[in-house]
Amino acid sequence: MADRPLKQRFVLDTSLFLTTEIRGPDQDVEAACRDLLELIAAAKQIHNISCYMPPSIKTELTRMLESRDVDDEVLMKLETWVITKAPAHHEVMVPADHVYAFIDEMSDRVDRGLRVSEKAVRKAEESRAETVEEHDHMTEVDKVISELRDEYRDTLRQGVLDSREDFDLLILAKELEAGVVTEDQGIINWAEDFGLRYLEGRNFPVLLREYLAADDPDRWRDER
Secondary structure: OOOOOOOOEEEEOHHHHHOHHHOOOOOOHHHHHHHHHHHHHHHHHHHOOEEEEOHHHHHHHHHHHHHOOOOHHHHHHHHHHEEEOOOOOOOOOOOHHHHHHHHHHHHHHHHHHHHHHHHHHHHHHHOOOOEEOOEEEEEHHHHHHHHHHHHHHHHHHOOOOOOHHHHHHHHHHHHHOOEEEEOOHHHHHHHHHHOOOEEEHHHHHHHHHHHHHOOOHHHHHHOO
């Protein structure tokens, strides 16, 4: 271990492990996760850099990896090198201004969602009996409903804090004074509001390699 350990802390989001941005050419999710976890393990052993996840996100990620038939060895590395810690919900204070901002944002998104719905209803009424070309089983109304689901989901959820897992991530990072690592723009927006350090997931392996290369440049820079 280094004489002057950095003692950095990071709280990791599910999106870090699943993004294609951390994968090399022809690399699947299992190989990318294995490489990432090996970097996390080395960074812990050499520089005392600790990575955390709240239980809700660890459970979510584990289920997603299992559904992709990721090897048990990778899941064991996740359990070994990424610390599971529940956030102190009753101890970490969230400024009221942030709560008001969230309420205002969700109110605005609901209004926009209603406008999306109204547009879809009008479009469905205009194309009620028509069928979609090359899809005899699908009417134009079915198509409108499918498009409505996608647009409504994007309008209400894109770029916003929309789950308990997201909130757990932020509260744990605030409690630990840790950096947030995610590809989720909604989490990034709120990390800024919370005054938290954050890093896009695609840049996290690069950051770890830079720390490790400070001690052994021949090994870690050659492995890029």
